[in-house]
Amino acid sequence: MTLVIDGLRKRFGDVQALEEVTFAIRPGEVYGFLGANGAGKTTTMRIMLGFLKPDAGTVTWMGQPARTWPRKTWGYMPEERGLYLRMPVLEQLVYYASLYGVPRGVARKAAIDWLARFRIAEFADRKAESLSKGNQQKVQYIATILHDPDVILMDEPFAGLDPVNVALLKSAFVEMRDRGKTLVFSTHQLDQAEELCDSVAIIDQGRIVTAGPTRDVKRSTGHQVVRFATAGDGDLAWLRSLSHVTVTRPGNDYTELRVDTGSDPQAVLRAAMARGADVLRFEVADPSLEEVFVERVGKLDVEERTLAAAQDRS
Amino acid sequence: MSTISNIGAVARREFTVRVRTRSYIFATLLVIVGVAVIAFVPVIIRYIDRGDTEQVAVYVGPSDLGTDPVTTLTMLLNAPTDTGQASEPERPDFAVTRVTDLAAARQDVVDGTFTALLGIERLASGELDFTLFTDANAAGRTAALVRQASNTIAFADRLDRLGIAPSDQATLFGPASFGVQWPDPARTEPIRDTVAMVGRDILAFGMTVLIFMIILMYGTWIAMSVVEEKSSRVMEVVLNAATPFQLLAGKVFGVGAVALTQYAAIVLVGGAALLAQGPVASAVLGEAGTATALPEGLTIELLLLFGVYGVLGFLLYASLYAAAGSLVSRQEDVNTVVLPMTLLSTGGYLIGIYAATGLLDIRAGWIVVLSQVPFVSPFMMLGRIATGVAAPWEVVVSVGLLVVFIGGALWLAARIYAAGVLLYGQRPSLRAIVRLVRVGM
Numbered sequence: 001m002t003l004v005i006d007g008l009r010k011r012f013g014d015v016q017a018l019e020e021v022t023f024a025i026r027p028g029e030v031y032g033f034l035g036a037n038g039a040g041k042t043t044t045m046r047i048m049l050g051f052l053k054p055d056a057g058t059v060t061w062m063g064q065p066a067r068t069w070p071r072k073t074w075g076y077m078p079e080e081r082g083l084y085l086r087m088p089v090l091e092q093l094v095y096y097a098s099l100y101g102v103p104r105g106v107a108r109k110a111a112i113d114w115l116a117r118f119r120i121a122e123f124a125d126r127k128a129e130s131l132s133k134g135n136q137q138k139v140q141y142i143a144t145i146l147h148d149p150d151v152i153l154m155d156e157p158f159a160g161l162d163p164v165n166v167a168l169l170k171s172a173f174v175e176m177r178d179r180g181k182t183l184v185f186s187t188h189q190l191d192q193a194e195e196l197c198d199s200v201a202i203i204d205q206g207r208i209v210t211a212g213p214t215r216d217v218k219r220s221t222g223h224q225v226v227r228f229a230t231a232g233d234g235d236l237a238w239l240r241s242l243s244h245v246t247v248t249r250p251g252n253d254y255t256e257l258r259v260d261t262g263s264d265p266q267a268v269l270r271a272a273m274a275r276g277a278d279v280l281r282f283e284v285a286d287p288s289l290e291e292v293f294v295e296r297v298g299k300l301d302v303e304e305r306t307l308a309a310a311q312d313r314s
Numbered sequence: 315m316s317t318i319s320n321i322g323a324v325a326r327r328e329f330t331v332r333v334r335t336r337s338y339i340f341a342t343l344l345v346i347v348g349v350a351v352i353a354f355v356p357v358i359i360r361y362i363d364r365g366d367t368e369q370v371a372v373y374v375g376p377s378d379l380g381t382d383p384v385t386t387l388t389m390l391l392n393a394p395t396d397t398g399q400a401s402e403p404e405r406p407d408f409a410v411t412r413v414t415d416l417a418a419a420r421q422d423v424v425d426g427t428f429t430a431l432l433g434i435e436r437l438a439s440g441e442l443d444f445t446l447f448t449d450a451n452a453a454g455r456t457a458a459l460v461r462q463a464s465n466t467i468a469f470a471d472r473l474d475r476l477g478i479a480p481s482d483q484a485t486l487f488g489p490a491s492f493g494v495q496w497p498d499p500a501r502t503e504p505i506r507d508t509v510a511m512v513g514r515d516i517l518a519f520g521m522t523v524l525i526f527m528i529i530l531m532y533g534t535w536i537a538m539s540v541v542e543e544k545s546s547r548v549m550e551v552v553l554n555a556a557t558p559f560q561l562l563a564g565k566v567f568g569v570g571a572v573a574l575t576q577y578a579a580i581v582l583v584g585g586a587a588l589l590a591q592g593p594v595a596s597a598v599l600g601e602a603g604t605a606t607a608l609p610e611g612l613t614i615e616l617l618l619l620f621g622v623y624g625v626l627g628f629l630l631y632a633s634l635y636a637a638a639g640s641l642v643s644r645q646e647d648v649n650t651v652v653l654p655m656t657l658l659s660t661g662g663y664l665i666g667i668y669a670a671t672g673l674l675d676i677r678a679g680w681i682v683v684l685s686q687v688p689f690v691s692p693f694m695m696l697g698r699i700a701t702g703v704a705a706p707w708e709v710v711v712s713v714g715l716l717v718v719f720i721g722g723a724l725w726l727a728a729r730i731y732a733a734g735v736l737l738y739g740q741r742p743s744l745r746a747i748v749r750l751v752r753v754g755m
Contacts, residue, residue, distance in 0.1 A: 046736070049554055051550070051553060051554075051736060052736070071554065071555055071556070072555075074554060075554070076550070076551070076554040077551075078547065078550035078551060080547040080550070081547060082543075082546050082547030082548035082549065082550060082551050083546065083548055083551075084331070084543075084546065084548055085546055086331070087331060095323065095327050096551065096552070096555060098323045099320055099323055099324070099552060099555035099556050100555050101316075101319070140551075143551060144551075147555075
């Protein structure tokens with residue numbers, strides 16, 4: 001009863017875009033697909049939707065090959081936003097929905113509702129080209145979900161949005177999840193993923209590095225993070241002398257420490273008490289997704305691999 | 315969603331979006347006005363010409379002429395010519411007046427009372443001598459007509475002097491018995507006269523030009539619209555909802571419907587204008603309604619075949635234009651990538667036109683073979699049918715081949731399209747295209 005991506009491989013000319021991509025998405029969860037540019041996110045999504053044929057591997061939804069499900073099962077928001085620029089907003093929303101078999105009247109009503117929710121109702125009869133980038137993106141999102149798909153795939157949905165619109169979009173995500181929809185989105189903004197996703201997969205150079213519930217992924221590094229602060233400008237040099245502890249982020253407000261796997265974070269607190277320090281803050285947490293990512297993949301903004309160029313050559 | 319309804323939805327969008335653009339409406343109106351004006355040209359010319367009766371004076375020196383030159387001139391100057399119609403009796407082209415004072419009449423021509431004065435004298439040799447006094451062109455229409463009429467008067471005068479009675483002269487000048495027959499004794503249907511044949515040829519020629527224009531213009535349009543969807547990146551949005559084949563077919567049918575609408579408007583307006591000519595002419599010119607007929611040679615059969623070859627030719631080329639458009643991602647590259655189709659259609663068109671107009675032998679074996687080739691047949695068969703050299707089976711075979719090829723072209727185009735629409739950046743090489751068609755994307 002899941003969306004299973006099993007052993008995908010795909011080569012464009014002399015670039016191996018996907019080496020081995022396997023992960024599973026449970027129905028009704030919000031799934032984050034994380035990776036740097038060129039890691040293979042878009043290619044994987046295009047294969048999941050049947051735009052591209054994999055060299056090997058399968059995609060199944062509820063046990064059936066994904067391609068055999070009706071098209072209206074899927075909603076897709078591509079990374080490159082696209083609208084008919086010279087076509088009025090409402091008219092093109094109705095058009096997209098009609099391709100999925102939604103009656104025009106129903107689509108029209110639903111589209112008007114969504115436009116109002118996104119506070120762009122007054123643009124319904126305006127041409128798409130007259131809208132700002134952020135508003136075009138909202139229209140794009142409505143186009144993705146207007147036919148009420150069960151699985152919604154979005155490629156970098158937050159890219160280029162201001163904080164207000166990010167919040168609007170997030171609340172729309174949560175609403176879709178509450179309606180029982182399965183949401184998959186790719187992003188390289190790891191804080192967004194951390195906030196929204198029940199599960200994540202990290203992809204690098206065409207391989208899944210790690211995948212699973214967000215909590216498990218965060219714990220997969222084995223170490224924990226301690227955020228620690230004492231009263232006064234205490235000399236914290238003693239922290240460095242503790243075994244299995246590394247200072248990762250010395251700061252004014254608090255100091256962040258990494259406690260190696262198998263060591264007890266409480267040892268830090270005990271050591272502080274022993275020194276008579278006035279502890280203001282002591283917090284044990286899992287590492288952030290960003291830390292996991294950096295540890296597993298390296299720097300986030302790794303040089304973009306030229307997948308597009310490879311596709312041209314093929 | 316079913317294939318048919320998706321093709322319908324795509325075609326519907328293509329059609330409505332295009333038909334309401336200002337440039338399309340403007341172009342269509344312009345063409346419609348043009349067609350109406352051209353259709354009304356005969357009425358307009360007659361309106362301008364009306365009441366334009368030329369006053370011609372005749373001075374007859376000798377008194378021994380057997381027939382009155384005034385009668386002869388009036389009849390001959392107003393006689394129907396092979397280029398125009400006879401002038402109406404109540405408003406003749408020429409009015410001929412007899413004058414008795416040559417010098418005064420010459421002054422009248424100078425003053426403009428008469429446009430010309432014909433002086434007739436008898437020479438010492440007995441021959442008549444004609445002199446035309448006019449400010450108008452010596453080689454003009456009036457001068458030419460008067461010269462012809464003068465010849466006739468001179469002939470009649472010579473025959474008079476030879477003693478042949480005027481009643482016998484009519485027999486003498488009667489036309490010879492002359493007939494035209496088919497070279498093939500087996501052919502029994504009545505031979506077509508010049509007007510019908512020329513009419514049919516010109517019609518077939520015009521229809522071929524129209525088919526060529528539709529294919530070239532709207533084919534490029536389709537390629538442009540594919541590239542527009544790619545460059546605006548809307549392609550991936552619709553690709554999730556509809557298959558490449560549905561998108562391709564919808565585009566071809568939608569733009570095809572735009573083309574059909576435009577040409578239907580032209581044909582309707584043109585037809586209505588032709589039919590309205592009689593009533594309009596009588597209203598404007600105040601005459602009894604002149605009978606107006608459809609152009610000579612315009613048969614239901616020819617019109618029907620025009621539709622068949624036009625539509626099939628468009629479908630064949632349009633699907634390839636769409637496939638070509640999917641291979642590039644910028645508008646600037648469209649012209650390059652559609653070049654093969656443009657060359658192919660232009661070549662077929664030129665051969666078709668040359669064959670129809672006699673520059674190439676329309677019965678030559680290679681022309682017959684070529685006129686069956688689907689990419690060429692829409693440009694050749696109408697001409698061959700109009701000139702009557704195409705057997706019915708040839709028509710059937712060429713239409714059948716076209717249908718088969720359209721199926722193949724749609725299949726090939728959908729394969730290219732499916733791979734091409736996700737292709738961004740540089741134009742792929744021919745080898746890459748072949749590979750895409752073979753294995754897909």
